[in-house]
Structures are given as C-alpha cells and as structure tokens.
Amino acid sequence: MGFWGDGLSDLVFPPRCHGCRELLSAGGKPFCFSCIQKIPGINLIRCPGCGTNKPDQSIPTQDTECGRCTNCQKNPLPWEFHFSLGSYEGQLRNWILGQKGRGGEWFAEILGRFWATCLPPSFPKLGKMYFVIPVPRHWTKRLWFGHNPAEGLARGLCAIKGGNLDRFSLFRTRFTARQSDLNPMQRKSNVKGAFAWRGGPQKHASALLVDDVYTTGATMAECTKTLKAAGFSHIAIAALALGKTLTTHPVKRG
Numbered sequence: 001m002g003f004w005g006d007g008l009s010d011l012v013f014p015p016r017c018h019g020c021r022e023l024l025s026a027g028g029k030p031f032c033f034s035c036i037q038k039i040p041g042i043n044l045i046r047c048p049g050c051g052t053n054k055p056d057q058s059i060p061t062q063d064t065e066c067g068r069c070t071n072c073q074k075n076p077l078p079w080e081f082h083f084s085l086g087s088y089e090g091q092l093r094n095w096i097l098g099q100k101g102r103g104g105e106w107f108a109e110i111l112g113r114f115w116a117t118c119l120p121p122s123f124p125k126l127g128k129m130y131f132v133i134p135v136p137r138h139w140t141k142r143l144w145f146g147h148n149p150a151e152g153l154a155r156g157l158c159a160i161k162g163g164n165l166d167r168f169s170l171f172r173t174r175f176t177a178r179q180s181d182l183n184p185m186q187r188k189s190n191v192k193g194a195f196a197w198r199g200g201p202q203k204h205a206s207a208l209l210v211d212d213v214y215t216t217g218a219t220m221a222e223c224t225k226t227l228k229a230a231g232f233s234h235i236a237i238a239a240l241a242l243g244k245t246l247t248t249h250p251v252k253r254g
Contacts, residue, residue, distance in 0.1 A: 040090045208236050
C-alpha cells in the first residue's frame with residue numbers, strides 16, 4: 001500500500017492487539033507486550049531434541065551436544081531440531097483453540113507470523129532447498145472445519161522466514177481419532193501408517209514439519225518417517241505449543 005497508505009489505514013483502523021484488543025503502535029507485532037509476556041513458558045530454555053525444559057536453564061554450548069538433554073544424547077529422536085513457542089495452557093491454549101475452527105485460518109497465519117519473530121538464532125535457516133510442510137488434516141476434517149491450522153501457521157512462518165511451502169505432498173491416508181483422547185501408546189498406534197508422500201523423490205532436501213501442538217511426538221515421528229522414506233535427509237520440527245502430558249522420549253525407536 002505504501003507509506004502514506006499504511007499511515008492513513010492506521011488512522012482509520014488503528015491496529016489492536018489480537019489477544020486483548022488494546023491499541024498497538026503502528027508496524028509492531030500483532031500482540032501487545034502484556035499478552036506476549038503471558039504466554040506460558042515462552043522464555044524457557046528447552047532441549048532442541050525433545051522440547052523438555054532444561055533444569056538448569058543454561059544456554060546451550062557446543063560441548064553439551066548443542067544443548068540436548070541426556071536422553072536425547074543417548075537416544076536421538078528422528079529429527080535434527082525442535083522448537084516450540086510455549087506450553088499448551090492459558091493464553092497460548094486459547095489462541096490455538098481460536099485458530100482451529102471455521103474462520104480461524106486468518107488467525108493461524110497471524111500466529112505463524114508472530115511465531116517467526118520468536119525463533120532462536122539456532123533455528124534452521126529456511127532457504128530455497130527447505131520445504132515447509134504442515135502436518136496434514138484428513139480431507140473430511142478439513143472439509144468440516146474449512147482449513148488446516150498447521151497450514152496457516154506454516155504460511156505465516158514462510159511469509160517472514162522464507163522457505164517453500166508444500167501443502168499437498170504429505171497427506172493422511174486414513175481418518176484417525178483425536179490424539180488428545182488417547183494415551184501415549186494409543187497415539188502411536190492411531191497414526192501408524194497414516195501418512196504418505198505423493199510428491200517427487202527428494203534427494204538431500206531439508207524439511208520443516210509444522211503443527212500447532214506437540215504432546216508425545218507420535219504424529220511428528222510418523223510424519224518424519226514418511227519424509228525420510230521420500231528421501232529427505234534433514235528434518236526439523238516446529239510446534240506452536242508443547243502439550244501438558246508431554247513425556248520425554250515416548251516414541252519407541254525402530
């Protein structure tokens with residue numbers, strides 16, 4: 001729109017926080033400082049493998065396996081990097097629920113754009129060879145709800161950080177029950193073999209898997225397995241929030 005157009009727009013429709021509706025300064029983030037500070041766990045230093053909190057909250061260094069916890073050092077998870085903004089409770093939980101239903105696609109993209117501004121320096125650089133892939137919804141759920149929240153988040157991330165958004169190559173082969181209704185072992189069984197790749201073979205390509213909530217890691221692990229079978233050599237995952245029932249290394253490695 002241009003500088004003068006943006007200024008006029010801000011005068012007629014002053015920007016407001018998407019969380020509390022308070023007035024914002026022009027050109028700032030979509031949420032006010034107060035709302036951002038209320039995001040549970042936003043400033044915690046976590047293991048970049050499984051996402052669990054670092055007990056001593058020290059900054060990762062090269063001599064500590066890039067900050068990975070003891071479990072991740074002994075039994076690495078199938079992805080190279082994991083980043084989550086905060087915990088699935090309070091403010092962040094409300095925002096995630098707000099972008100799930102019909103009409104929430106616009107809010108999912110806003111959350112994705114904001115999320116992109118919070119990525120740590122260690123987060124992979126999303127260049128031309130990086131495919132940003134949202135965890136897919138089954139077509140029946142997409143039809144019912146009107147969109148895939150993970151896709152909106154991925155679109156917002158790409159708008160700020162770049163990368164090639166691929167919305168269609170990874171897909172669900174069958175309808176699955178809600179993971180939130182299941183225990184860790186049931187979650188793994190629920191998504192086993194539930195994903196497939198219909199894109200071309202990928203040799204030495206990198207992928208960023210995006211979802212809104214990471215709890216036991218079963219869905220991300222199954223998607224990662226599918227992507228590696230398609231030829232991806234480097235995979236990172238990003239989930240907006242860590243679920244309350246997160247357990248360390250719940251996914252049995254094959």
